[in-house]
Amino acid sequence: MSDFNTTLNQALTEDEESFLRRLDDEPGLFEQLGNTFQGKLKFWTAYAFVMSFVIFIAAIYCFWQLLNAETTRGLILWATGTWCLLLSVGLTKIWFWMRMNHIAMLREIKRIELYLAKNDPV
Numbered sequence: 001m002s003d004f005n006t007t008l009n010q011a012l013t014e015d016e017e018s019f020l021r022r023l024d025d026e027p028g029l030f031e032q033l034g035n036t037f038q039g040k041l042k043f044w045t046a047y048a049f050v051m052s053f054v055i056f057i058a059a060i061y062c063f064w065q066l067l068n069a070e071t072t073r074g075l076i077l078w079a080t081g082t083w084c085l086l087l088s089v090g091l092t093k094i095w096f097w098m099r100m101n102h103i104a105m106l107r108e109i110k111r112i113e114l115y116l117a118k119n120d121p122v
Contacts, residue, residue: 032103033100036099041099048092048095049096051092052092052093055088055092059089062078062082063078066078066079
C-alpha cells in the first residue's frame with residue numbers, strides 16, 4: 001500500500017464512513033434543501049432562508065404601492081424597489097442552489113475518497 005493510501009485510510013474516520021453510508025442514496029430535491037441546514041453554515045442558511053421570505057413580502061408591498069402610485073415619480077420609485085427586491089430574492093435562491101450543488105459535490109468527492117481508500121489502486 002502506498003503512503004498516499006495509508007494517509008487516506010487514516011484520514012477516514014468512522015464518522016465520515018457513516019456520513020457516506022447516509023448519502024449513498026441520491027436524495028430528492030427537498031432532502032437536498034434540508035441538507036443545506038446542516039453543517040457549519042446552517043445559521044447563515046437559516047438567515048438567508050428567512051430573509052428571502054421577508055424580502056419577497058417587501059417586494060409584494062412595493063408592487064402593491066406601484067399599482068396605487070399616482071405620480072410618475074412614485075411609479076418609477078416603486079417599480080425600482082420592486083425590481084431590486086425581486087432581484088434580491090432571485091440571487092438568494094441562486095445561493096441556495098449553489099449551496100445544494102456544493103453539498104452534492106462534497107458527497108461525490110467523499111465517495112471517491114472512500115473508494116480509493118477501500119480499493120488499493122496500483
